[in-house]
Amino acid sequence: MSQPPRRSRGFRQAAGLVAEPIRHAAEGRGFAVARLLTHWPEIVGAEIASRARPVKIGQNRRGFGSVLTLLCTGANAPLLEMQLPAIRDKVNACYGYNAISRITLTQTAPTGFADGQAEFTYRSNPAVKPDPETRRAAHALAAGISDPSLQAAVTRLATLKLAREGRNNRKAR
Structure with a gap:
């Protein structure tokens, strides 16, 4: 009776197991770099991340650059509208070049239409229980x-x- 072949890699990180499905799901919405979705609060800051989230990246009709669509509540739209140039700069810094030429806001109700998809509660890392x-x-x-x-x-x-x-x-x- 022979031993089954062993993997030489050992244990794999959980992030490595889900990286490929996340990349495919993100590409379906135009996100060539999934980092914008997974690290949104770190890219734009916790305050903006609690008010808006990226939904889609589409091609600009005018030719150059892409259009980032953000989902927000109606009450937060005017506040975010004033911050759009700063948000665009932060997102472009994430990409490393001027990938986004325009940002559009899509407003929705504070609670989502499908299982809380539009719920805007930012949660940081779980609380650390210090000794x-x-x-x-x-x-x-x-x-x-x-x-x-x-x-x-x-x-x-x-x-x-x-x-x-x-x-x-x-x-x-």
């Missing part, structure tokens, strides 16, 4: 601040930063 030692260190860093709200904000920031550093140090081992 008591990390919390004590964060409180010590913010202890000299007299304003209570500023002290609380600095404590939260220090807690997240110290927890992330601790997590990165554990991964490096």
Whole structure:
């Protein structure tokens, strides 16, 4: 009885398993680079990402560049309209060249028509549960601040930063 052939790669990352299906789905909507979809909050910022999301990239009728269509709620459309040049610059920086020449906004209701597709709630990474030692260190860093709200904000920031550093140090081992 012979052994079945073994793979030489070992374990594969989950991102590698879904990269190809995501790329095909993104290309169907005109997104040649899926990074715009997967890293939208990092490209445009959390505030804009909570108000709009990319839906489609199409060809410009006038010839040069592409048209990015963003989905937003009606109340956020005027705010986003003022920020369109900055959004276009951020998106083009993601591509590395002037891929997007124009951005159009499509307005919808705050809740989606099909299973919450248009729900605009931005969620950052899951909350890190810091250990008591990390919390004590964060409180010590913010202890000299007299304003209570500023002290609380600095404590939260220090807690997240110290927890992330601790997590990165554990991964490096």
